[in-house]
Each structure stands twice: as structure tokens, then as C-alpha cells.
Amino acid sequence: MKTKGTSKGIMIIGSLRSAGVTTYMKQGKLITRTSSSIERRSNTLPQFIQRQKMRHTIALWKILKYCKPMFTEHQTAYLNFSSLANRLPVVYVPKYLSDLSFLMPGIPMSDGKLPAVSEQLGEVDGMPALVTDLKADAWQNRAKLWLFTADQQDDGRPRVCFSKREVSWQEMTLADGHYVLKDEVFADPMKGWALVLVKGERCSPQTIVTHCTLYEQYMTDEALQTAAKSYGGLTPTVF
Numbered sequence: 567m568k569t570k571g572t573s574k575g576i577m578i579i580g581s582l583r584s585a586g587v588t589t590y591m592k593q594g595k596l597i598t599r600t601s602s603s604i605e606r607r608s609n610t611l612p613q614f615i616q617r618q619k620m621r622h623t624i625a626l627w628k629i630l631k632y633c634k635p636m637f638t639e640h641q642t643a644y645l646n647f648s649s650l651a652n653r654l655p656v657v658y659v660p661k662y663l664s665d666l667s668f669l670m671p672g673i674p675m676s677d678g679k680l681p682a683v684s685e686q687l688g689e690v691d692g693m694p695a696l697v698t699d700l701k702a703d704a705w706q707n708r709a710k711l712w713l714f715t716a717d718q719q720d721d722g723r724p725r726v727c728f729s730k731r732e733v734s735w736q737e738m739t740l741a742d743g744h745y746v747l748k749d750e751v752f753a754d755p756m757k758g759w760a761l762v763l764v765k766g767e768r769c770s771p772q773t774i775v776t777h778c779t780l781y782e783q784y785m786t787d788e789a790l791q792t793a794a795k796s797y798g799g800l801t802p803t804v805f
Contacts, residue, residue: 608801609798609799609800609801610800610803611803613801614793614797615656618659618793619654619656620648620652621659622654622656622657622659622667623651623652623654625665626667626726627648627651629667629725632728633728635675635714636676637676638678638769647674647677650677651674654672654673657781657789658785658786658790659789659793660795660796661797662796666724668718668724668781669717669758669776670778671758671775672774673716673726673758674772675760676714676769676771678769678771679769680763680769681770683698683699683700683761683772684699685697685759685760685772686775687777690739690741690746690748691741693749694749694750694752695752696746696752696775698744698747700738700745701743701744704745704763708766710765711761711762712730713730713732713759713760714728714730714759714760715729716760716774716776717729717757718778718780719756720780747761756780758778759775759776760773760775
């Protein structure tokens with residue numbers, strides 16, 4: 567099938583994609599050119615770091631999206647999430663393990679116009695707890711609370727699983743004028759949490775709090791070198 571170009575008089579005769587060649591007519595002449603480069607892709611350290619960040623962002627979102635989180639500050643939820651997740655520490659993973667994901671503090675769980683809820687892990691009355699700065703007036707306007715739980719699974723191929731449930735206000739306990747969630751589970755070093763305040767179409771911007779440190783072993787120089795080698799090594803920076 568022939569396709570005529572209206573702007574420059576270009577008529578495509580065919581495309582030999584398997585051979586990386588494109589043939590077309592231009593101003594009455596038959597033109598043949600390569601359609602792909604055989605030059606090695608540049609992989610400087612800054613480029614590699616950014617690609618590793620994007621790899622991890624995608625791996626996290628592929629799982630988190632099924633919880634239908636609220637990210638309302640960009641055109642799409644994914645763009646909103648990725649712009650925030652790009653600020654996370656970089657973890658280095660070899661090419662053949664590109665689907666790995668890691669639980670770490672700061673993973674974004676929501677983004678919206680309500681004020682952020684201050685959250686930290688601690689103890690209340692001798693019980694592990696998720697401590698917040700929510701006060702009694704937080705109940706107003708039919709507010710809801712979503713508790714996101716992140717579970718770091720490690721069977722040699724670490725992955726994070728996410729789940730979400732609505733928390734009833736009756737589950738919360740007042741401590742020093744602020745609401746807390748008390749449960750032994752909040753001492754688990756392989757889990758993380760984020761409590762999101764929701765009022766209609768608005769939500770608070772929240773990130774994960776966790777004691778998990780598994781991700782730190784993938785931030786070392788050794789992890790960097792191993793990961794970079796699996797991608798063909800780093801491109802030297804020319805000054």
C-alpha cells in the first residue's frame with residue numbers, strides 16, 4: 567500500500583523493518599536509508615540512575631494501581647505517582663531481575679489537595695501503633711480513612727504487594743488529643759503503611775512509613791556495578 571505525504575511530496579514505497587531499512591520516493595528519486603542505528607546506546611552514570619529509578623517506579627505502579635489509589639494532581643494517576651516516586655532513593659537491579667520492587671519510606675500512596683496527615687510508627691500504652699496528628703474535627707464532612715498496607719515479600723526475588731481497606735473511626739484511639747491505630751502488626755519490619763484522609767473527591771497526600779531496610783542492600787556500590795554490568799556497563803563520561 568502506497569502512502570503519499572502531503573507536505574514534502576514524500577511517497578513511502580515500503581519499509582523493511584526486519585533489515586532496519588526504509589525505502590521511499592522523494593521529489594521523483596528513490597531514497598533508501600537505515601531506519602535504526604547500530605550505535606551502542608549511551609549509558610552514562612546519570613542516565614543509568616534515571617533508568618533504574620524509572621524501572622522501580624514502573625514495578626511499584628504495576629502492583630499499586632490495582633488498589634485504585636487517589637492521585638488527583640496530574641493529568642493521569644500514573645503521571646502523578648511517577649513524578650513523586652522519582653524522588654525515591656535509587657535501587658540497583660540487574661537486567662534479568664527488572665521486575666523487583668522494594669518497600670522503603672516515602673513511597674507515594676496518594677496525592678491531593680487536603681492537608682497531609684502526619685504519621686509515624688511508635689508505641690502507645692505499650693502497644694505498637696501508627697500515630698497520627700488527626701484530631702476530633704477530622705470526622706467532619708463525611709470523611710473516610712483508607713489504610714494502605716505494603717508487604718515486602720522476599721523469596722530471593724523481592725517484591726512489594728499493596729492492599730487497601732477502609733478504617734472505621736471506631737478503630738482509632740485517642741492519645742494525647744490525637745488519633746492512633748494500635749496493633750501488634752505495626753511492629754512488623756517487613757510491612758509499611760499509609761493512612762489517607764478522603765473527603766469526596768479530595769484526599770491527603772500520603773507516603774509509606776516503614777521499618778523495612780531490605781532495600782538498602784540494593785543501594786551499594788557493589789549493587790550498582792553488578793546492575794550496570796548486566797546492561798553492558800557504563801558509558802565513560804567525556805569532559
